[in-house]
Amino acid sequence: MTTDEKHIEAQQEAKLFFSRFLLEWYHLQKRDLPWRRHRNPYYIWISEIMLQQTRVDTVIPYFNRFIEQFPTVEALADAPEEEVLKCWEGLGYYSRARNLQHAAKQVKELYGGLVPDDRDAVFGLKGVGPYTAGAILSIAFNRPEPAVDGNVMRVLSRYFLIEDDIAKGPTRVKMEKLAAELIPEGEAGSFNQALMELGALICTPKSPRCLPCPVMEHCAARLAGCEASLPVKTKAKPPRPEERMAALVEGRGEHAGRVLIRQRPTSGLLARMWELPHWPAPPAEAGGARGALLPEAAALDRLRRSMSQAGIHARPEGHWMAAEHTFSHIVWTLQVYRCREEAALPLAAESRAVYGAAQAERADGALGAQPAEDAPLALFDSGDAAADAADSGAQRWINREDMKNYAFPNVFLKLLNSYFDEQGT
Ligand code: SF4
Numbered sequence: 001m002t003t004d005e006k007h008i009e010a011q012q013e014a015k016l017f018f019s020r021f022l023l024e025w026y027h028l029q030k031r032d033l034p035w036r037r038h039r040n041p042y043y044i045w046i047s048e049i050m051l052q053q054t055r056v057d058t059v060i061p062y063f064n065r066f067i068e069q070f071p072t073v074e075a076l077a078d079a080p081e082e083e084v085l086k087c088w089e090g091l092g093y094y095s096r097a098r099n100l101q102h103a104a105k106q107v108k109e110l111y112g113g114l115v116p117d118d119r120d121a122v123f124g125l126k127g128v129g130p131y132t133a134g135a136i137l138s139i140a141f142n143r144p145e146p147a148v149d150g151n152v153m154r155v156l157s158r159y160f161l162i163e164d165d166i167a168k169g170p171t172r173v174k175m176e177k178l179a180a181e182l183i184p185e186g187e188a189g190s191f192n193q194a195l196m197e198l199g200a201l202i203c204t205p206k207s208p209r210c211l212p213c214p215v216m217e218h219c220a221a222r223l224a225g226c227e228a229s230l231p232v233k234t235k236a237k238p239p240r241p242e243e244r245m246a247a248l249v250e251g252r253g254e255h256a257g258r259v260l261i262r263q264r265p266t267s268g269l270l271a272r273m274w275e276l277p278h279w280p281a282p283p284a285e286a287g288g289a290r291g292a293l294l295p296e297a298a299a300l301d302r303l304r305r306s307m308s309q310a311g312i313h314a315r316p317e318g319h320w321m322a323a324e325h326t327f328s329h330i331v332w333t334l335q336v337y338r339c340r341e342e343a344a345l346p347l348a349a350e351s352r353a354v355y356g357a358a359q360a361e362r363a364d365g366a367l368g369a370q371p372a373e374d375a376p377l378a379l380f381d382s383g384d385a386a387a388d389a390a391d392s393g394a395q396r397w398i399n400r401e402d403m404k405n406y407a408f409p410n411v412f413l414k415l416l417n418s419y420f421d422e423q424g425t
Pocket of ligand 1: 155158159202203204208209210211213214215216217219220221222227
């Protein structure tokens with residue numbers, strides 16, 4: 001037998017060993033998770049989308065609440081978007097919740113409300129990529145489709161000592177091919193879940209637990225002593241920092257005990273979610289350092305002008321706290337200022353008129369005139385046009401009880417809860 005033939009035979013043996021012992025281990029050790037108690041494709045789909053962004057322990061209560069509120073594809077398809085976002089609140093990646101609802105409408109209209117047992121149809125659903133499609137098809141319908149995410153690529157990189165960069169597309173394709181070859185006949189659902197389970201419990205990113213690992217005997221990285229340095233993965237670009245000033249406007253008179261929130265635009269970052277009004281801090285004056293505060297007087301002046309431009313009549317009173325919100329491509333540092341309502345806030349339509357007038361002024365200025373020295377803060381380019389356009393959105397005065405009617409990104413949820421905690425309400 002040639003060296004090549006011996007190598008191929010050894011690889012084949014390692015593959016058979018992997019599939020057999022991993023599956024045996026899974027049948028004995030698998031965790032009892034709510035979405036594993038049924039083979040309901042809808043439940044599997046929801047759980048897989050939620051699991052893409054957070055840990056199992058966090059997902060379980062979200063999953064149970066979601067299924068209780070939207071027990072079927074039709075229920076999700078027919079729900080108001082605000083309710084879906086509210087149910088998703090705290091999980092982040094809200095576009096995934098929107099895509100999920102969009103795809104539920106597709107399933108309702110095209111497939112009578114039943115998640116299709118068909119590769120092309122599942123791939124055609126909005127927000128369903130190769131991993132989610134593979135998970136649905138294999139777990140719900142036992143189709144021999146690979147479901148390869150970062151966890152699975154880590155396990156395969158180590159077991160087969162693959163040193164290709166897992167951040168690169170061709171590596172994923174190679175891994176999908178390998179994972180498909182490993183699926184034992186008639187065991188696609190269990191095998192794919194076993195791979196995910198191994199990555200979550202044993203072959204973890206840091207300090208893999210090789211001793212209790214069911215496949216350690218043939219694991220090439222462990223045998224070579226390099227399991228800790230795999231997988232190879234080039235680092236993603238760090239998110240771009242952005243300083244912003246936020247207004248926590250406390251109401252008075254008929255708005256006493258309430259604070260002002262506004263709705264973001266219908267598209268773009270965090271579309272249609274609710275937040276405290278905020279604007280970019282001018283970089284030159286932010287002192288350069290991340291999270292640096294403007295001198296108090298300058299900050300309050302900037303904020304007053306930004307609010308006025310947005311039709312918010314309030315007096316900034318002082319810095320309250322700083323908060324951070326990280327997206328995949330951007331990280332906001334928010335300096336939050338407490339402000340006091342000065343006069344009744346115009347209705348949303350009036351606010352828009354004020355905003356529209358300000359925009360017209362800006363357009364005039366852009367045609368030649370230099371910006372006035374006291375140019376409104378929103379003239380600074382934040383890179384987040386949607387956030388700044390939110391000045392034209394709806395505004396509401398809310399107390400803690402009202403929070404249940406609006407979906408907030410995490411950072412604003414925490415800020416509002418902190419504020420109402422401080423107030424003892
Ligand atoms: S032996 Fe260690 S490195 Fe290899 S698959 Fe198991 S846990 Fe991962």
